Amino acid sequence: MKMAIMQPYFFPYIGYFQMINAVDKFVFYDDVNYIKRGWVNRNKILINGKDALVTVPLKKASQNKLINEIELSFDEKQKRKMLSTIELTYKKAPFFNQVIGVIEKAINSDKKTIGEYASNTVIAMCNYLMVNTEFYFSSKLSPESKGMDKADRLIYITKKQGSNQYINAVGGQELYKKDYFTSNDVDLYFIKPLRIEYLQFNSSFIPWLSIIDVLMFNSKEEVMILLNKYKLT
Amino acid sequence: MNVKEKLLEVINEALQIPPDGVMDDEKFANYPDFDSFGFMMFVMELERAFEIVLTNDEIIEMVSVSTAIIIIERKVNN
Numbered sequence: 098m099k100m101a102i103m104q105p106y107f108f109p110y111i112g113y114f115q116m117i118n119a120v121d122k123f124v125f126y127d128d129v130n131y132i133k134r135g136w137v138n139r140n141k142i143l144i145n146g147k148d149a150l151v152t153v154p155l156k157k158a159s160q161n162k163l164i165n166e167i168e169l170s171f172d173e174k175q176k177r178k179m180l181s182t183i184e185l186t187y188k189k190a191p192f193f194n195q196v197i198g199v200i201e202k203a204i205n206s207d208k209k210t211i212g213e214y215a216s217n218t219v220i221a222m223c224n225y226l227m228v229n230t231e232f233y234f235s236s237k238l239s240p241e242s243k244g245m246d247k248a249d250r251l252i253y254i255t256k257k258q259g260s261n262q263y264i265n266a267v268g269g270q271e272l273y274k275k276d277y278f279t280s281n282d283v284d285l286y287f288i289k290p291l292r293i294e295y296l297q298f299n300s301s302f303i304p305w306l307s308i309i310d311v312l313m314f315n316s317k318e319e320v321m322i323l324l325n326k327y328k329l330t
Numbered sequence: 331m332n333v334k335e336k337l338l339e340v341i342n343e344a345l346q347i348p349p350d351g352v353m354d355d356e357k358f359a360n361y362p363d364f365d366s367f368g369f370m371m372f373v374m375e376l377e378r379a380f381e382i383v384l385t386n387d388e389i390i391e392m393v394s395v396s397t398a399i400i401i402i403e404r405k406v407n408n
Contacts, residue, residue, distance in 0.1 A: 103367060104365065106367070109367075112370060112374070113367070132365055132368065134346030134347070134368075135365060135368050136367065136368065136371065265366055266367045266369070266370040267366075267370050267373065267386065268365075268366040268369025268372065269366030269369070271358065271359040271369075271393055273366075290370075292377070304374065304378055305374045305378070
């Protein structure tokens with residue numbers, strides 16, 4: 098049984114969903130420190146042929162707080178504005194009508210913290226795509242492991258779930274060593290997305306935008322094919 | 331724009347670290363905001379910016395600006 102553990106991100110790019118689709122159980126790592134310059138509360142969409150950030154405003158976000166402690170500062174007016182930006186941008190995209198309702202529901206969600214809010218955008222997209230991976234939250238699944246060394250905690254949570262295979266993003270090699278995981282009876286794999294390209298209106302292709310962009314320009318069946326375009330080592 | 335300038339632009343874009351906050355030999359993993367997902371985004375942006383495809387070994391080898399420049403120059407010149 099394969100597992101992955103990753104911080105929740107707001108409508109993340111397709112590589113995040115490839116990881117989810119590659120495992121049986123996915124744990125939102127929501128009780129680790131918020132990354133101020135990371136992707137927890139923002140992502141990029143296509144606006145006027147260029148990539149542009151959409152950001153969920155937060156209350157007193159700080160690297161000293163955990164992701165599940167930081168509340169949103171995202172009122173109804175701001176949600177409407179974000180939604181209308183997405184609608185204006187993508188209204189002529191081929192799959193706009195199929196997916197806009199799901200995106201709208203996720204943006205209008207009344208989740209209070211960025212941990213819950215961002216993970217809800219991920220779960221909503223997986224439900225739309227009918228990805229069957231089971232979701233968990235580290236804060237609920239394994240609060241007793243908080244404070245452990247990074248690698249030890251991932252190993253602990255993986256084993257606690259009865260798994261012996263852990264998949265991490267390819268950037269994690271500097272942090273996590275295969276030998277160390279193996280010596281703790283867990284096989285560590287790294288996932289790297291292969292180059293993905295699809296038609297975005299008639300402009301030159303801008304890769305690695307939010308899953309919103311992927312879903313606007315691809316059918317569910319096409320997205321499922323893209324979810325398998327990765328290399329596991 | 332040379333390789334280093336373009337690389338710093340990608341770091342600024344993907345990791346949100348301005349060029350003056352980056353030291354050539356400092357490990358990416360030591361950046362306060364480093365996480366594997368952010369680094370994966372950085373790798374993707376790097377491949378796009380330099381029109382290269384990095385192997386797993388090259389990604390492992392690429393631990394700092396200095397090593398990234400060596401790898402990118404090797405790829406671009408081949």
